[in-house]
Amino acid sequence: MNLRKIFKNGFLILLASLVLTACATQKKTTGQVEGDVYTGSDSVEYLASGVADRVFFATNETVLTTASRETLRKQAAWLRKNSKLTVVLEGHADERGTREYNLAIGERRANSAKDYLMTYGISSDRISVLSYGKERPVDSGTNPLAWSKNRRSVTVKAN
């Protein structure tokens, strides 16, 4: 009986502290998130004028959004123009998952981007894929905005 009481109290204290930390992390509001997908431009770099280097994903998702497909069509056009270039697609996950599963989901995200580039005429031997899972976040924050920036596939010039 006593034990149960101790447990209950301990649990309440834990809950209270979690609520407090949660409040503290939700103040940052730079950038935008739509339906869990990052739509801002923070951390985005450009492969060429108007050609963004990365696309973002929803939590636990690997499908491309309409905006992502548009970005990738621009990348495909740029790759067709620069036919000697090869690229690495680096797939990433946020920290809210187990390490091994996140490696797999990073690989799947990068391959979603790769498949799309291929349907726009880029040969698969110009594209390699590398998953970092959650090992290389671009934003070290522990809040939904930071996580949305980290769920990404980044196209990096390889030569």
Next chain:
Amino acid sequence: MLFRYLFILLILLPIKSFALIEVDITRGNLSPLPVAVSPLSIDEDSRNSFKKILKKENIGSEISAIVENNLKQSGLFNPLNKDAFLQKPDIANLKPRFEDWNLIKAQALITGKVTFVDEKLRVEFRLWDVLAGKEMMALAFTTVPSNWRRVGHIISDKVYERLTGENGYFDTRIIYVSEEGPKTNRIKKLAIMDQDGFNNKYLTLGNELVLTPRFSPTNQMVTYLSYFKNLPRVYLLDIETGMQEVVGDFPGMTFAPRFSPDGKKIIMSFAENGNSDIYTMDLENRIVERITNHPSIDTSPSFSPDGKQITFNSDRSKYQQIYIMDSNGKNVKRISFGNGLYGTPVWSPRGDLIAFTKLHKGKFYIGVMRTDGTGERLLTENFYQEAPSWSPNGRVLIFYRETKTNSKGEGFSAKLWSIDLTGYNEKMVTTETDASDPSWSSLLTN
């Protein structure tokens, strides 16, 4: 031979009395057993010899301090303050005055003696039942002096075994990933240490990202993921020789490796075209077998101790859940059905339980369930924690937890933690640097 030092062990006297003291380890222990660990006695000559070799003032006290610390950390024992001890170590070892030890409420007493014999360390120790006034166990070891810490761990294991009826877990090591630097560019190295945090050694330099090291059953080898040359692949490392090799010849990322219980195979995931499936490779004949063939992500495989089954996590039901299957990939069965996502299943060395990480409503839990998925118990809850690994006796789990270092949610630290299977005795494991991905070895001496 890193783990095969000379160890001569002899039983001084037959164990004659049955134990009156018993420690029940199956429930949370709210009243740990009061135990007196008398410093091991040492004669002047031996003391001076060890001082020269080991740079320790009194090796007898040092060894008993290891025993004391181990017993205390287990949460099952309460080592009493030495200031209250009435009897001198050398006399206590010959014939304890039980009334004296009873007076300070000790129920068990550990005594012993250290001597320097033929350049070797000889340790004898005795375990006494204070209430019954009887000797419960007497053992002696001879080994090279540099093994002195391990002698402390072996004594701890023997005491634990005698009083709980279960195997100990103190003469063991932990392999883990040492972490330094900012979160966006962490430097990670493989590191190995004794279970109590001593004798820490780095096995890689930090030039490439390394993840998820796991011991082979004999503790000689480690399998892990390395990003050497930016090609994430499963590697095999011989701890003794430092030799490393890639496991298999896969055209893409291999990850999530573990050994089979007989040490002959490595089970892992291979990712290709956005799909991860589970494979094994035989280390002798290099034959690769595909175990799962499903368009979902199948990863984090772990064998049952008899090698007949495999548990893994898969998102074939849309989200990450835990499954079991036969070792040939047949009879796949989902076993986790609670709310939330389930990952990192690890089969207990006793065979009866699977430990896991659960993610639900923004919190991470370490828990256990029976192998049919019933009896789920969550042991600990936090903002972020994962990757449980079992102590060799299946009583304790070690895992890692990341915490924010200030109230604004800025900065973070990653540390190893251990918790008893009962959900009690949660403790941080001290490491030199930040740490993650712990893997517990089996007992070094059997």
